[in-house]
Structures are given as structure tokens and as C-alpha cells.
Amino acid sequence: MRWGSMIKRKACFIVVILPCAAVYYCLKFTFRAVEETLDVVYTARQQHRVKTRKRPKSKPLAVVPSVSKSKSKGTPASPPTKTSFLHLPPEIRLMIYRLVLGGPAIMQVRPTYSVRGPRPDAWASRQGIRDDADEPSKALRLTIGLGGSPLRQLVSPPRAGCVVYGCVSQLICGETHYLGLTRYRRDEMVYYTDLMRTSRVVYVEALDLLYAEHTISLFGVEMARYFCRNASPEGMKRVRFAHVALIIPSSSWSSPLHKRSVKDSMKLLRDSLPHLQQLDVEVAVVWGQPKNAGRFWSWLTGDGVLGQFGGLEKFVLKASAYVPFTRRPYGNWAAWTPQYELLESWDDGEYQALKARVTSLDEAVVSS
Structure with a gap:
């Protein structure tokens, strides 16, 4: 049975x-x-x-002509028969631009569409980058821990059974939550920056709000090159605050190809942003301490990489070595955030010397 x-x-x-x-x-x-x-x-x-896209050729901005005067002094000019947005006073147009584009913020450049977020409340009014006392970016560590890269900045932890996690929604500079630069309709996607496509006059007037008042955050040398090749030439001349995250492998940092890539990207950034005032550089070494740590520090702070900048108002460098995971993480966000440690070759005296060198006005004259 x-x-x-x-x-x-x-x-x-x-x-x-x-x-x-x-x-x-x-x-x-x-x-x-x-x-x-x-x-x-x-x-x-x-x-x-990222490798192939480049802004199309365009004519340089011309000086906006003034309102034409009457040909004969005795005859008063006839009133205009039509009015437009450009007939508003510049102060009112500036208020409209601020409502559309927003106030000072952090702009993180991505290959498809960029994301933005407010500056931290603790920052001063003229502060566009972090301070030396601030910790390295936790959002950057989480993104790298999840397998993210400059080409794939939106990442999320893998599913845990029926639990599905959303993407990382924090900027790597400032740690604030980001917002998209678009608003959706039923039939189209509208970018807030489309306002600048209205006319050359509007484009010129909005450049300062879009470039001069924002902190441009660049994830890796790939985004630095992508930004310099595709951003507005007139806009890049207005950039004052920049944040750059350099992801450097601990084992192959000394390869000639990698060193040349970092050097050329930093030179391109220096030449493309002639009026840069504040620069925040965060170096993330993955994974573990770099081989030949002394040589790595000398190369990083030398004239070939960070030492080629000059004439800055403020300069901040954060360099960390990410500790590899002992086992594959599982679960929530905290499990995928790697620990970090200070570089073994970090020297406060040499860092202060580098800071003094790149913030010296004499160095600005030499570099130009």
C-alpha cells in the first residue's frame, strides 16, 4: 500500500x-x-x-544689432506694429530664463541626456565645488560598486527575489538627487534647453545661466572629451565650476595608453575652459592600492596631469583606493557600496604645494 x-x-x-x-x-x-x-x-x-559624436560647425555669435534709429532727425520713429518676446526688458527676460532653466545647480553630463540636481544647502553662495573636509563621493562608490562606468551611469542592484531596486538617483558631486532635463507630453519629449533654439539673441542671453552658474560634473575622461567636443564653444568659455571624477585601474594605470589618455583629456579640459575658477578632481583607484604608489602620486600631481592647470581660484583633490569586495554583495544599496582608504603615497605637504601652484596667477600666465 x-x-x-x-x-x-x-x-x-x-x-x-x-x-x-x-x-x-x-x-x-x-x-x-x-x-x-x-x-x-x-x-x-x-x-x-561618445567616440564619434561631435558638434556640427556653426557660425560664431555675432554682436546683436541695436534698434535702428530714424533716418531723419526731424521725423520721429514710428512705433512698432508688432511686439515679441525680445521687446520685453532684459530683466524680465532673465527672470523667465531662470524659471525655465532653474537656478545654480550641478549638471552631470551623460552620453544621452544630462541630469541635474541642486547644490547642497551647506554650500556658500559662490561655492561651486566641494571642500577638502568633505568625504569622497558615496554615489560614485556605489555606481562603481554596481559595475557602472562613464558610459553607463544609471545602475541598480540586481533583483533579490521579487524585490526590484531602482537606479542610483544621486549625483556624484554634491550627493543630491538628480532631476531629468526633460518634460513629457503625449506626442513629444521637450527639453528645457530647447528655449535656446528660439533665436540667437535668446541663445546668447541664456548661456550664462546654463554654463556660468552651473557646476559641470564629468564622470571619467570619456565624459570630459565628450563634453569638450559637443558643448557650445561660447558656453565653455563661460564655465567657472567643474568637477571631474577619474576612474583609474590600480594594476594598469602605468600603461602608456592610459597615461596618455588621462593627460590629453586634462589638457583638452584646460584649453576648452579658459575661464575656469574652481576645479574639483576626485580620483578613484579600482581596486586596491595602485602599483608603485610613489610613482603614481608623482604622475598624478605632476605637470602632465593636474599640475598643468593654473590661475584657479579654488582647487580640491580627493584620491581614494576602493577596497575590493571579499565576496559578492547581495541585497540593498549599502551592500554594494565599497569601502575606501586613503592613498598610501598621499602627502599633505605636496598636495598643498600643488594647490598653491595651480591657484597662482603666475601659473595662469605661463599656461596661457
Whole structure:
């Protein structure tokens, strides 16, 4: 009797449970393979976009002509028959630009569309970057811990059963939550910066709000090159605050290709932002302390990388070595945030000397 019931249960398990389990695992691994394939395709497309996209040629901004005067002094000028947005006083137009573009904020550049967020409340009115006392970016550590990169800045922890986590929504500079630069309609996507496409006059007047009052945050040398190749030439001349995160591998930092890439990107950034006043550089070494730490520090602070800047009002450098995970994280956000430690070769005296050198007005004359 028992033997017969046991055989029936086994037969039921084989006939019903095993096929269902096989279908479940087939679908699970199929969906996972599809997600990985789409992720590879997305990364390849972003990499191609960053390498190839470049702003089209355009005419330089001309001086806006003044209102034409009457040809004959005796005859008064006839009143205009039509009015437009440009007939408003400049002060009112500036208020409208601020309502559309927002006030001073942090702008994090991405390959597709950039994101922005407010500056921390603790910052002073003229402060555009962090201070030496501030800790390294936790959002940057989390993004790197989750496998993010300059080409893939929006990342999230993997699913934990039925729990699905959202993307990282904090800026790597300032730690504030970001907002998109678009608003959606039923039939189209509208960018707030589309206001600048109205006319050349509006474009010129809004440049200062978009570039001079924002902190431009660049994730990696890829975004530094992408920004310099695609941003407005007139706008880049107005940039005053910049934050750059350099992701440097601990094992291959000394390769000639990598060193030349970092050096050329920093030179391009220096030449493209001639009126830069405040610069915040955060170096993240992944994973562990760099090989030949003394040589790494000398190369980083030398004239080839950070030492080539000059004439700055404020300069901040944060350099950390990310500690590798002892085991694969699992669960919430905190589990994917790697620990960090100060570089073994960090020297406060040399850092202060570098700070004094790049904030010296004499260095501005030499670099120009």
C-alpha cells in the first residue's frame, strides 16, 4: 500500500513538477541572457556615440544689432506694429530664463541626456565645488560598486527575489538627487534647453545661466572629451565650476595608453575652459592600492596631469583606493557600496604645494 502511494507521488512529481521547474529555469536563464545581451548592445552604442559624436560647425555669435534709429532727425520713429518676446526688458527676460532653466545647480553630463540636481544647502553662495573636509563621493562608490562606468551611469542592484531596486538617483558631486532635463507630453519629449533654439539673441542671453552658474560634473575622461567636443564653444568659455571624477585601474594605470589618455583629456579640459575658477578632481583607484604608489602620486600631481592647470581660484583633490569586495554583495544599496582608504603615497605637504601652484596667477600666465 505504502509502496504504491510512494510510486504515485514520484510519478506525479516527474509528470507535473519537473516540467514546470524546467520551464521556469529555461525562462529565467533566457531572460537573463537577453538582459545581458541588451546591456552589451547598449554599452556598445554609448561607446560609439561618445567616440564619434561631435558638434556640427556653426557660425560664431555675432554682436546683436541695436534698434535702428530714424533716418531723419526731424521725423520721429514710428512705433512698432508688432511686439515679441525680445521687446520685453532684459530683466524680465532673465527672470523667465531662470524659471525655465532653474537656478545654480550641478549638471552631470551623460552620453544621452544630462541630469541635474541642486547644490547642497551647506554650500556658500559662490561655492561651486566641494571642500577638502568633505568625504569622497558615496554615489560614485556605489555606481562603481554596481559595475557602472562613464558610459553607463544609471545602475541598480540586481533583483533579490521579487524585490526590484531602482537606479542610483544621486549625483556624484554634491550627493543630491538628480532631476531629468526633460518634460513629457503625449506626442513629444521637450527639453528645457530647447528655449535656446528660439533665436540667437535668446541663445546668447541664456548661456550664462546654463554654463556660468552651473557646476559641470564629468564622470571619467570619456565624459570630459565628450563634453569638450559637443558643448557650445561660447558656453565653455563661460564655465567657472567643474568637477571631474577619474576612474583609474590600480594594476594598469602605468600603461602608456592610459597615461596618455588621462593627460590629453586634462589638457583638452584646460584649453576648452579658459575661464575656469574652481576645479574639483576626485580620483578613484579600482581596486586596491595602485602599483608603485610613489610613482603614481608623482604622475598624478605632476605637470602632465593636474599640475598643468593654473590661475584657479579654488582647487580640491580627493584620491581614494576602493577596497575590493571579499565576496559578492547581495541585497540593498549599502551592500554594494565599497569601502575606501586613503592613498598610501598621499602627502599633505605636496598636495598643498600643488594647490598653491595651480591657484597662482603666475601659473595662469605661463599656461596661457
